[in-house]
Amino acid sequence: MAAQSVPADLLLEQIRKCSITHVLTVPDTVQKSLLAALAHQETPRLLTVCTEDEAVGINLGLYAGNQNPMLIIQNNGFYACLNAVKSLSLDARVPLLMLIGEFARDVSKASSENALRAVHLLVPTLETWGIPYFRLEGPDDAGCLCEAYERAHGDRGPAAVIVGAPTC
Amino acid sequence: MQRIEAIKALADVRKGALSVAIMQSCAAWHDAEQADEFHVDAQACMGSACAIGLGLALAQPSRKVIVLDGDGGLLMQLGSLITVVAAAPANFYHFVFDNGAHQSSGNQPVPAVGEFDWCQLALSAGYRYADGFSEVDELRSALPHLLASRGPVLVRLGIDREDGPARWPKAKMADQIQAMKAALAR
Numbered sequence A: 001m002a003a004q005s006v007p008a009d010l011l012l013e014q015i016r017k018c019s020i021t022h023v024l025t026v027p028d029t030v031q032k033s034l035l036a037a038l039a040h041q042e043t044p045r046l047l048t049v050c051t052e053d054e055a056v057g058i059n060l061g062l063y064a065g066n067q068n069p070m071l072i073i074q075n076n077g078f079y080a081c082l083n084a085v086k087s088l089s090l091d092a093r094v095p096l097l098m099l100i101g102e103f104a105r106d107v108s109k110a111s112s113e114n115a116l117r118a119v120h121l122l123v124p125t126l127e128t129w130g131i132p133y134f135r136l137e138g139p140d141d142a143g144c145l146c147e148a149y150e151r152a153h154g155d156r157g158p159a160a161v162i163v164g165a166p167t168c
Numbered sequence B: 001m002q003r004i005e006a007i008k009a010l011a012d013v014r015k016g017a018l019s020v021a022i023m024q025s026c027a028a029w030h031d032a033e034q035a036d037e038f039h040v041d042a043q044a045c046m047g048s049a050c051a052i053g054l055g056l057a058l059a060q061p062s063r064k065v066i067v068l069d070g071d072g073g074l075l076m077q078l079g080s081l082i083t084v085v086a087a088a089p090a091n092f093y094h095f096v097f098d099n100g101a102h103q104s105s106g107n108q109p110v111p112a113v114g115e116f117d118w119c120q121l122a123l124s125a126g127y128r129y130a131d132g133f134s135e136v137d138e139l140r141s142a143l144p145h146l147l148a149s150r151g152p153v154l155v156r157l158g159i160d161r162e163d164g165p166a167r168w169p170k171a172k173m174a175d176q177i178q179a180m181k182a183a184l185a186r
Helices: A008-017 A029-039 A052-064 A075-080 A082-091 A122-128 A144-155 B003-013 B024-031 B049-059 B071-076 B080-087 B118-125 B136-148 B173-185
Strands: A022-025 A045-048 A069-074 A096-101 A133-136 A158-163 B018-022 B039-042 B065-070 B092-098 B129-133 B153-158
Touching (some): A008 A029, A008 A144, A022 A052, A029 A045, A029 A069, A029 A096, A052 A075, A052 A082, A052 B080, A052 B173, A069 A075, A075 A082, A096 A144, A133 A144, A144 A158, B003 B024, B003 B092, B003 B136, B018 B024, B018 B049, B024 B039, B039 B049, B039 B173, B049 B065, B049 B071, B049 B080, B049 B092, B065 B071, B071 B092, B080 B118, B118 B129, B118 B153
Parallel strands (some): B018 B039, B065 B092, B092 B153, B129 B153
16 A cells, blocks of 8 residues: 655644654654754754664653653664663653654555565564554544554553655 | 762752662662652663753753763763753753773673773763762862753763672662652642
8 A cells, every 4th residue: 555745734733732842853764854844943842862762761851851752763763772662661651652754665565565674574563562553654644643642641651653655 | 989989979969950870870879868759760771861861951951960870871872972962951960980891790891991081072072061080079079060060061980890799779760750750740
């Protein structure tokens, strides 16, 4: 099934609906336009960090300090920070909303039909860790961001929105 | 100096600052009765104390944040020094307990031990100030000025290697986080 680009403005509107205070990112090619839109806003504060591990740690600190953060990362970056997600969200029971871009996906095919491990292993990895996920496959799915936010805060744990095609 | 000496010196000047400890500094901070509702132990994620402390500093800019970090762990997330500078938290005080070893796993030396300088690393990254102490009397004299300085500040604490089994706090991080949230919301 093909994925369609979602306008950054639609996602920004959802981010504001969730009252997000901070967006932590290791820049993701797939979400380039969303990052550009965020860079022009004062709130939420966009903070570019060196690694996804740091993003997960800063998320915890912000949450403990009564702020409302989220992450924008890439599929490869999610794999890179799994230990941090385990300890600093799953075990620590800290909400962790992640927009995860499907870098290198052939958007004309379903993720599961993509040959690249980075693409077709994302959902199995999320499922192995018991991390709920929502698919952003087109503009009609934009509301899933707030659903994922509610799930992360309800569970006090991680929740992922998988961004299937480059934002526009 | 011994770890416990440095810990006691910090405890004496903490004055309500938020704190994050990691690895073998956790149990010592608990022993010094500092693991209150304004403290979190960074558990099961080596290297994360700096990032967690940064999040707290950004969340609560009117409160000082003290990070009790370890040299081995900080090497695992060394880029966090840069991220701290990028965020520019004026209330961030980063103490690196430096014994040149991974104490918890048996005192294996960290890579390139003795070849690099924590203060120079921090200053090159852009920390506003950095200093190092291996004697507790000198540390005690300097602490009031250090904590009154605009951050981010890094302080390297030269501590003796310790043998014996690793000690871990019994407190659950999830409980500590909720307690901190409630305390900060009051």
